[in-house]
Amino acid sequence: MDQWPGKYQRSKAIFKDPIVENKTLEGLWGGHLPIVSFTYTIPDGFIEWTAVPVEDSSGSIEQRVFFRLLKLDATGAPVDARYYDTYAYNAADTIPAHGQPAGSKTAAKFYDAVLAQQEFWSATMEDEGTMEFELPDHNETDGELLRQQALHSIVRDMITRTGGSGNNGTGLFPKYGVTGTSSAKHFS
């Protein structure tokens, strides 16, 4: 998706297809989970890019994130997939530093992380007594999108809340998100 070969004459692309930039879509998996995803239109299909963080229970301020880059044809059939683990240095895993294919340990851990996000935030919302509500679609206003954005704002607040565990201002542990850490860029 990025054809310029760069300083070292090596393309930065995972999949080397020109994208139609004005057809790019973005979303959060689960509607409100801190799992960011984009899709890009290419001439014969599309590419989906998704990032899912893992909890940081230890407060190490180092957030593990799994990435999936998925290439699909025009019918939605997978053509190729690459999975990345930002903790690939872990000696116990012996994961090489490039993207891993479908069926790999990294792929399994990507799906573990997605499921963990869903289960953690479902339990947390229930534990917090989060109000259930529905908003209607009215006059081009997407009620469901507004509902999801409201829930996601709660998630973001809990991740980034000042005065979280350790009083270090980096949010609620186990921090199923990354915003606010010293080594993080904005994530969602």
Add this chain to the structure above:
Amino acid sequence: MGAQPEAVARLMARLAEYNSTAVPVIFLPNDPKNIPALRPGAEKGSWGPWCTGPGPGEGCHAPGQKTDDDATAPAPAACPAGLTPMGNTSASTALLVCEALHDRRSGALHFIDRGGSLHATVAKRYTSVFVDESTCWLGLGKSKALSSRADLLGATLLSNAGAMDPTLSAVSGLAPPMRYNGGYNKQDPAHGGRAVVGGGHTFVGSRAANVDAVFDYLGGDTRQNG
């Protein structure tokens, strides 16, 4: 003090002796059940044991027990018609992941257990990133809208809505989204000759990771991991 190869050899031999009987380190996955806020009943808010033993369903991992690092999970049931099998979760849960992929704007991941029952669903939904800036600013033009000392955009928005509340599309269409992208290079034709912007869109990973993965929002691998 000169070199002491004999002492080095003796120490290296001792290290080799230790390593020959060392038990491999097991990095167990984090367990949210130990979080005080998530503990049930009267134990809520307190620290304490959260498992009853090392057996299946008892919540503890015994030394040597397989963890989620072991991806050799037995294959559960097949995906329902219309869903694409994407793989499994790790062995500790061994769920089949089936995904609806035919629609770019929606879809879902379904986690299915070995008996074919649905364990969980994570819905996917997408909206357009691109905004044609010529349609923004309520027809006032960017320069006029942003240089106004009054809240010209807000006043115009409310005026246009009349007695009704402004719609989401009217509000979201006021201005194009602000985005922070990294890794562009003006020599890269895929990005239309825009200037280089430092940094990256996403989290950069562990300081010690050898996969320092950073992707911009157009999917560019800005650290060239390949």
